[in-house]
Amino acid sequence: MAPRSPDPASGRALALIPSDGPEANGRPGAVRRGILRALGIEFPDPRRERRLREELARARHAERLLSRVQTAAERAHEDWAADEPLDEAMAALRAELRTAAELRA
Numbered sequence: 464m465a466p467r468s469p470d471p472a473s474g475r476a477l478a479l480i481p482s483d484g485p486e487a488n489g490r491p492g493a494v495r496r497g498i499l500r501a502l503g504i505e506f507p508d509p510r511r512e513r514r515l516r517e518e519l520a521r522a523r524h525a526e527r528l529l530s531r532v533q534t535a536a537e538r539a540h541e542d543w544a545a546d547e548p549l550d551e552a553m554a555a556l557r558a559e560l561r562t563a564a565e566l567r568a
Contacts, residue, residue, distance in 0.1 A: 535559040539556050
């Protein structure tokens with residue numbers, strides 16, 4: 464919870480914490496960061512956020528690949544259950560598995 468100014472109507476957070484200089488990109492100075500850290504308040508690290516966004520994008524991509532493999536496998540199973548030829552369904556399944564393996568490597 465961020466400290467509030469004495470006037471709750473103002474709604475300005477951190478008004479009581481002095482700044483030790485100009486703030487670049489909305490990031491607090493060293494003194495303010497130290498005070499906030501002591502209060503248990505951390506500012507987000509842009510590098511960490513970027514890594515997390517990249518990991519999330521990779522996970523979503525992997526999920527799409529697995530979804531395509533699942534669809535191809537279900538089609539092959541349906542063809543097998545209906546006692547139909549499996550050539551096309553198995554070729555599609557192999558292609559999806561190959562694509563997923565190449566893109567995940």
